[in-house]
Amino acid sequence: xxxxxxxxxxxxxxxxxxxxxxxxxxxxxxxxxxxxxxxxxxxxxxxxxxxxxxxxxxxxxxxxxxxxxxxxxxxxxxxxxxxxxxxxxxxxxxxxxxxxxxxxxxxxxxxxxxxxxxxxxxxxxxxxxxxxxxxxxxxxxxxxxxxxxxxxxxxxxxx
Numbered sequence: 518x519x520x521x522x523x524x525x526x527x528x529x530x531x532x533x534x535x536x537x538x539x540x541x542x543x544x545x546x547x548x549x550x551x552x553x554x555x556x557x558x559x560x561x562x563x564x565x566x567x568x569x570x571x572x573x574x575x576x577x578x579x580x581x582x583x584x585x586x587x588x589x590x591x592x593x594x595x596x597x598x599x600x601x602x603x604x605x606x607x608x609x610x611x612x613x614x615x616x617x618x619x620x621x622x623x624x625x626x627x628x629x630x631x632x633x634x635x636x637x638x639x640x641x642x643x644x645x646x647x648x649x650x651x652x653x654x655x656x657x658x659x660x661x662x663x664x665x666x667x668x669x670x671x672x673x674x675x676x
């Protein structure tokens with residue numbers, strides 16, 4: 518084992534800094550304030566300058582925003598344009614952006630199950646006493662709605 522091998526092995530395999538972060542394609546490199554900056558840029562959907570990032574995220578100084586953007590640039594998540602910084606690679610693939618509103622895909626499932634439940638309870642309701650098939654259908658769609666609503670709420674809170 519050479520001295521270089523020993524030096525690299527002494528880190529214990531942990532991420533030792535920005536140099537190793539450079540080649541990382543892993544979303545795990547997006548954490549904390551860096552992730553907040555990435556999400557802010559993604560939500561804007563247009564080039565954003567450092568002062569806007571600092572003000573929008575209430576960061577302590579423009580240098581903090583600049584440092585976080587520099588990390589994103591080195592990792593290849595964003596790129597610089599003449600009008601500011603924009604997201605270059607979308608890693609939040611489970612999100613839908615509608616103008617400046619960002620929603621998780623799970624919301625579409627929640628809307629689907631809610632609509633199916635409304636149709637079952639209003640349009641497809643049997644005229645007489647409910648059959649076991651109808652009750653089962655309402656139960657299945659209701660459970661699907663509940664689960665998708667729960668998952669959507671978890672995703673929205675995590676944003």
